[in-house]
Amino acid sequence: xDKKIKFRVNGTEHEMEVPTNRLLVDLLRYDLGLTGTKExxxxxxxxxxxxxxxxxxxSSCLALAVFADGHDVTTVExxxxxxxLHPVQQSFIRYGGFQCGICTPGQVVAAKALLDQNPRPNEExxxxxxxxxxxxxxxxxxxIESIEKxxxxxx
Amino acid sequence: MIAFDYRTPGSLEEAYADLKELGSDGKIIAGGxxxxxxxxQQLLQPTCVISLRNVAGLSDVAxxxxxxxIGGLVTHAHLDASDVVQGKLPVLGAxxxxxxxxxxxxxATVGGGLAHADPNQDPPPTFIxxxxxxxxxxxxxxxxxxxxxxxxDYYETVLEPEEIVTGVSVPLMGANSGAAYLKFxxxxxxxxxxxxxxxxxxxxxxxxxxxxxxxxxxxxxxxxVRATASEDVLRGQPLKAEGLREAGEKAxxxxxxxxxxxxxxxxxxxxxxxxxxxxxxxxxxxxx
Numbered sequence: 001x002d003k004k005i006k007f008r009v010n011g012t013e014h015e016m017e018v019p020t021n022r023l024l025v026d027l028l029r030y031d032l033g034l035t036g037t038k039e040x041x042x043x044x045x046x047x048x049x050x051x052x053x054x055x056x057x058x059s060s061c062l063a064l065a066v067f068a069d070g071h072d073v074t075t076v077e078x079x080x081x082x083x084x085l086h087p088v089q090q091s092f093i094r095y096g097g098f099q100c101g102i103c104t105p106g107q108v109v110a111a112k113a114l115l116d117q118n119p120r121p122n123e124e125x126x127x128x129x130x131x132x133x134x135x136x137x138x139x140x141x142x143x144i145e146s147i148e149k150x151x152x153x154x155x
Numbered sequence: 156m157i158a159f160d161y162r163t164p165g166s167l168e169e170a171y172a173d174l175k176e177l178g179s180d181g182k183i184i185a186g187g188x189x190x191x192x193x194x195x196q197q198l199l200q201p202t203c204v205i206s207l208r209n210v211a212g213l214s215d216v217a218x219x220x221x222x223x224x225i226g227g228l229v230t231h232a233h234l235d236a237s238d239v240v241q242g243k244l245p246v247l248g249a250x251x252x253x254x255x256x257x258x259x260x261x262x263a264t265v266g267g268g269l270a271h272a273d274p275n276q277d278p279p280p281t282f283i284x285x286x287x288x289x290x291x292x293x294x295x296x297x298x299x300x301x302x303x304x305x306x307x308d309y310y311e312t313v314l315e316p317e318e319i320v321t322g323v324s325v326p327l328m329g330a331n332s333g334a335a336y337l338k339f340x341x342x343x344x345x346x347x348x349x350x351x352x353x354x355x356x357x358x359x360x361x362x363x364x365x366x367x368x369x370x371x372x373x374x375x376x377x378x379x380v381r382a383t384a385s386e387d388v389l390r391g392q393p394l395k396a397e398g399l400r401e402a403g404e405k406a407x408x409x410x411x412x413x414x415x416x417x418x419x420x421x422x423x424x425x426x427x428x429x430x431x432x433x434x435x436x437x438x439x440x441x442x443x
Binding site: 003056 | 184257259345
């Protein structure tokens with residue numbers, strides 16, 4: 001059973017028929033080719049599939065694609081502006097916020113959501129917010145540092 | 156996930172009509188964090204999913220006439236951040252902040268969580284201790300059910316197939332009252348509890364006697380439970396450490412936990428006694 005939906009991904013309008021049982025993560029990866037968003041646990045625990053809907057972070061593995069109807073979706077591909085990486089992406093590079101990289105898209109999208117409402121979060125605020133983004137390389141301290149210092153790259 | 160029809164009623168009346176037409180083939184979806192997982196696992200296979208995303212008027216938190224009213228579609232994150240809750244019922248915001256992670260709290264709704272009725276959830280013990288009531292609505296009207304009477308068995312509630320949890324009403328706490336919710340989780344912070352305990356204590360003006368008390372626990376039985384045996388040893392009694400210990404011991408009368416990877420049944424029962432006592436101690440400190 002399909003449903004016609006209209007939505008924006010990283011500012012680009014899309015209008016398409018999607019099966020109602022399509023998950024947002026699959027719509028992004030397989031229908032739109034935006035493979036930056038990863039699927040890890042598939043049950044909303046690991047955070048690899050984190051995307052923003054109208055600026056609010058959600059697990060795209062738990063969101064039906066039809067939930068996007070009429071809304072703005074932001075994925076990791078949409079963070080860079082005019083060819084320049086988002087400050088938090090620059091900070092992840094500068095301060096070594098990733099090792100193997102599989103969790104990184106979810107980490108930076110979650111961090112962007114935090115920085116949008118709190119540009120200078122302290123360590124406790126970062127830990128509380130980022131608790132749902134797991135890194136099995138356990139590089140947490142570098143991730144926290146990268147988010148704490150992202151303001152250095154803000155224009 | 157099997158294929159399903161997807162409807163987006165624009166009002167509660169339309170949603171009630173959909174439920175009536177579809178019977179048990181239809182399932183309400185709000186945030187979807189619980190239902191989508193159950194559908195992926197094929198524990199539930201509705202042929203039609205009825206989304207409440209286009210239903211207005213159920214997303215507010217407001218105080219009136221001595222109680223706080225929470226719409227059924229208020230998200231966990233919204234409730235946690237609500238000025239009304241932070242100012243008047245901080246224990247409720249703290250309880251919702253314990254649920255999973257910020258990402259899940261952004262999606263999950265108050266009404267949806269209650270209808271899901273996992274006995275390990277955080278909010279139900281706090282709602283029971285606060286004396287909250289849930290609004291269950293259908294085409295026939297709205298009925299109010301006390302939080303402690305809502306949960307009937309493992310993932311089961313008294314919600315009828317044509318009813319929707321449209322709101323929660325929580326009375327404000329009186330003078331000399333304090334509340335606490337404690338979650339014991341030896342694994343990761345986003346997990347369900349091994350045991351949890353909520354307490355609301357009201358002291359007399361001299362703050363030497365327990366005038367009233369309500370205690371509830373999660374993860375220790377097939378439903379969240381009110382620990383009336385613990386309350387009975389405290390109500391009207393002078394404030395003494397020995398009484399709090401005894402109340403903790405009495406909480407064991409209400410436990411029948413399953414053994415799982417969060418702890419054996421007997422361990423959970425022992426921990427229930429400890430966490431009921433600690434919740435009482437904290438609630439009393441907050442009442443001071």
